[in-house]
Amino acid sequence: MKKITLLSILFLSLSSFSIFKPSNRSLLSIKKTKYFLQEDENIQKGKQIFIKNQCTLCHKEKTEGLAPALSVINSFYKGDKDKLIKFLKRESDPIVMPESFGIMAANLFKTKRMSDEDLNALASYMLSIK
Ligand code: HEC
Structure with missing residues (x-):
């Protein structure tokens, strides 16, 4: 049993x-x-924000333009979205090409004013380019 x-x-x-x-x-x-x-969807939204704010004037996805390519920026930020958002809010110092930060600085007036949701999308897009 x-x-x-x-x-x-x-x-x-x-x-x-x-x-x-x-x-x-x-x-x-x-x-x-x-x-x-x-x-x-977040990445697609971020890409639109990137284009609309004319970041593409200087930043290309994979080739060096007037500024470091997104793939190069990603190699410095290593997928750390919080760290990238901090930079975009102007809460942390540049780490990619600090000597050329003068050319970039004016753009942070745009990103500083963005909502957390938009910044999240923007950073998702930027870090999706490997
Ligand atoms: C007039 C040209 C120009 C435009 C437009 C531009 N950038 Fe940049 N960006 C630069 C240059 C030059 C650098 C390299 C200096 C540096 O590392 O800060 C840079 C660097 C960066 C970095 C790396 C920061 C770091 O840690 O060093 C990020 C992130 C970035 N840009 C985001 C953006 C975004 C988002 C936009 C659109 C809102 C934008 N850029 C528009 C020229 C530009």
């Missing part, structure tokens, strides 16, 4: 595993997909 109970407990726990595991996983992947979609 004991053996049967033990066996049925074992069977039940095994079957519940196989029932719940796949559904858990698909729930997780739905959440992940939603997250990536949201992040993708």
Whole structure:
């Protein structure tokens, strides 16, 4: 009798595993997909802000223009969004080409006035260029 109970407990726990595991996983992947979609929208929004504010006059995505390319900026900020937002709010010093900061400084008047939401999108876009 004991053996049967033990066996049925074992069977039940095994079957519940196989029932719940796949559904858990698909729930997780739905959440992940939603997250990536949201992040993708955020990046697209940031790109529009970047273009609208004429950052593209000096910054190209991957090639050196009048200013460091976004991929170069990213190599300094290493994906640290908070740190980049701090710079855009003029709360931290330049680290990429401090000697040319004079050319960049005027643009921070624009970014300083942006909402946290816009700054978040802008930084997401800038850091998405590897
Ligand atoms: C007139 C040209 C020019 C425009 C327009 C411009 N930048 Fe820059 N930017 C520069 C130069 C030059 C540097 C390099 C100096 C430096 O590192 O601060 C720079 C550097 C940066 C950096 C790296 C800061 C660091 O830590 O050194 C960021 C981030 C940045 N720009 C963001 C922007 C954004 C966002 C815009 C649009 C709102 C913008 N830039 C518009 C010229 C420009």
